[in-house]
Amino acid sequence: MKVVLFCGGAGMRLRGYADDVPKPMVQIGSRPILWHLMKYYAHFGHKDFILCLGYKGSVIKDYFLHYDESVSNDFVWSQGGKKIQFLNRDIDDWTITFVETGLNATIGERLRAVEPHLEGEDMFLANYGDGLSDVELPSMIDAFRRTDAVASLLLVQPTASFDIVEVAPGGAVAGVSALTQSDIWINGGFFVMRKEIFRYMNPGEELVREPFQRLIDKRALLAYKCAGFWQCMDTFKDKQALEELNQGKAPWKVWQKAPAVHSNGSLAVPVGA
Secondary structure (H helix, E strand, O other), X not given: OEEEEEEOOOOHHHOOOOOOOOHHHOEEOOEEHHHHHHHHHHHOOOOEEEEXXXXXXXXXXXXXXXXXXXXXXXXXXXXXXXXXXXXXXXXXXXXXXXXXXXOOOOHHHHHHHOHXXXXXXXXXXXXXXXXXXXXXXXXXXXXXXXXXXXXXXXXXXXOOOOEEEEEOOOOOEEEEEEHHHOOOOEEEEEEEEEHHHHHHOOOOOOOOOXXXXXXXXXXXXXXXXXXXXXXXXOOHHHHHHHHHHHOOOOOXXXXXXXXXXXXXXXXXXOOOO
């Protein structure tokens, strides 16, 4: 199944750190968050990627054109550097399509721009490209496949440390509770879609506004709740949190855990770092 990744964002709230790179290229450890996300999908057997480029898309192109396997893989160096034997590889079985989708395009416009590259696909995956999770992807796909829904989105609970304040009539505070302990769910940016989605999209629209509202009206939008780890990277504080997790047992690194079981019953053996 192909994976559409929206990589056109400038990361405005990461200013001072991400001025020279698009948001998906902000590094977590030795690799950009985009790489971590692609490794997640590849672990479950989805290795055909379509990158929707926008802000400084050339940075993403250059990264893969000059990809250095030695950064995250063990290797044997010999003959004074003339011979390098990698003990494992990251991306040698990936296929990546790079598509310039506009500097200021909406997510909906970027998705419409890559429709020709989804020819022949009944279903595809999509992702905002700026968040990581350990959600069991095959379960999300299987739940979607068993329905007639046109699209499915991952629901997550917000990680921001804000408080919810309940106000009684007259202005008195009736209660204060942590947002993270509420029953509020937000869009986590992980999607499963059928090609029919393009029938619900018009030029200039934002994906989760008008098109998704049309799906809601037809009861064709499915929600899948994430009970595990999820963290976006909207601010420098978010980046620091991911960096700290990356130094230990990063929850999103499913490729370092038990082998994945694909929807067809086959196993994926994790390799790499």
